[in-house]
Amino acid sequence: MRRVMRIRWYQSDRNPHDAVAGSRQLEKSSVFEVKKMAVEKRLAFSIVQFLRDQTHCGALNSDEQESLEVAIQCLETTFKISSSDCHLAVPQPLTEIFLNSLLKNDNLTLPESSPSPEDIERAEQLKNEGNNHMKEENYRCAVECYTKAIDLDLRNAVYYCNRAAAHSKLGNYTEATGDCERAIGIDPSYSKAYGRMGLALTAMSKYPEAITFFKKALVLDPENDTYKSNLKIAEQKQKEATSPIAAGLGFDMASLINNPAFISMAASVMQNQQVQQLMSGMMSNAVGGPAAGVGGLSDISSLIEAGQQFAQQIQQQNPELIEQLRNHIRSRSFSGSAEEHS
Known part of the structure; x- marks a missing residue:
């Protein structure tokens, strides 16, 4: 009985304003945690993009590439992200963010992040070589040319988007979506990147996501007949995918x-x-x-x-x-x- 009375006395003596303040503090803490989780996902997404870029650089052997691919899968599983989460992309590559931070905080003398005129010119030449390889259906050579162009100019969305097209031709749809993500991160108004993302996702049988990207491409380029046609194809395949017969066959x-x-x-x-x-x-x-x-x-x-x-x-x-x-x-x-x- 004495114990109950003590509890009641303690409760009645508390200031109601303290309870309100505590509730608000808890609410702020919850909002902070949600924002923190969103930031962590975006950071993980940027790390995955960086690792994907390393697999394309041509400097790794097969074992090293396989190790990076395993690391990418582990990160995507842990943070519950995928290559289609383009809303998590940031405008700058992770390497640029890192270098800019070093310049700001450590006062280090580092090369400028913007490419030189010579690098830009050489990157354009490599891009054109890649385009010629695409016409000749030499898709692996095209990937190499676009990768070299990217090494010279990291901020050009076209190079990533073209490499995505080459990867799609090779059946490397995961790599294609990764390049489309980077292109969209650099230039969110680049309609072709959304269109090619839609193509890769359709090839991966991710029809709802593909439809979303084709619609985004059409918002940016409403008169593009290719996007309209591919949107209809994706919508039709989505309908067919719900059919037991189509699902059983798995193909046309x-x-x-x-x-x-x-x-x-x-x-x-x-x-x-x-x-x-x-x-x-x-x-x-x-x-x-x-x-x-x-x-x-x-x-x-x-x-x-x-x-x-x-x-x-x-x-x-x-x-x-x-x-x-x-x-x-x-x-x-x-x-x-x-x-x-x-």
């Missing part, structure tokens, strides 16, 4: 059966004796027609069984070709394939 069957590599592989699979027996049995049932009674059900079962057997044979014989065909179909599905480079 009409495009696939017209592919010469697929036809050659299918012909090889059809030599399999089990597949031939299944197909022969289906044909026999079909000839029997209505007289086969409930044979229609067995026809459907045989068709499903044959399809499963066919798919297994293809997967076992050449799984790499299936993935190549998917990438080929995706990359050829967009009107952006004929897009001019800056």
Whole structure:
């Protein structure tokens, strides 16, 4: 009883203004924590961009590149960020921010962050060389040229955007989205960077995100027919992705059966004796027609069984070709394939 009275006395003696002040302090603390988390995400995003740039510099061996890619994946998982989070991008590369901080705080004599006229001229030459390689479909050489141009002029959004196009042609869609992020960070009004981001995201089957970027591109360039066409394609693919049949196939069957590599592989699979027996049995049932009674059900079962057997044979014989065909179909599905480079 005495203990209860002490508690009541303590509560009644407290100043109500103190409680309000404490509540406000707690609210401010919560807002600070939210802002801090947002800053940490942007910092992590910049670090990931820096690491991606290092993988393109050409100075690392395969083991070192793999280590950086693992580090990128760990950072993205830890901070819950992805290459499509372009709202986290900052205008300046992390290296520039670091150098500017050193200049300001340590009074060090460092080279100017802006490239010299000679570097700008050489970077433009390298960009043009990269564009020529793109026309000749030498996409790896194009990536090298654009990377060298970036090394000379870090602030040119065009170089990143062009390299994104080259990466997309090679099927390196993650690298392509990373370059588009950097281009948008440097120049948020650069419509082509949004358009190419949309293409890469569509190829990665990230249709809602792709639609968002195509719409942003159209806001900046409303009369661009390429963006309009690619937006319709992404919207259509999003609808198809919700279909159980489309989700099961994972790709456009009409495009696939017209592919010469697929036809050659299918012909090889059809030599399999089990597949031939299944197909022969289906044909026999079909000839029997209505007289086969409930044979229609067995026809459907045989068709499903044959399809499963066919798919297994293809997967076992050449799984790499299936993935190549998917990438080929995706990359050829967009009107952006004929897009001019800056």
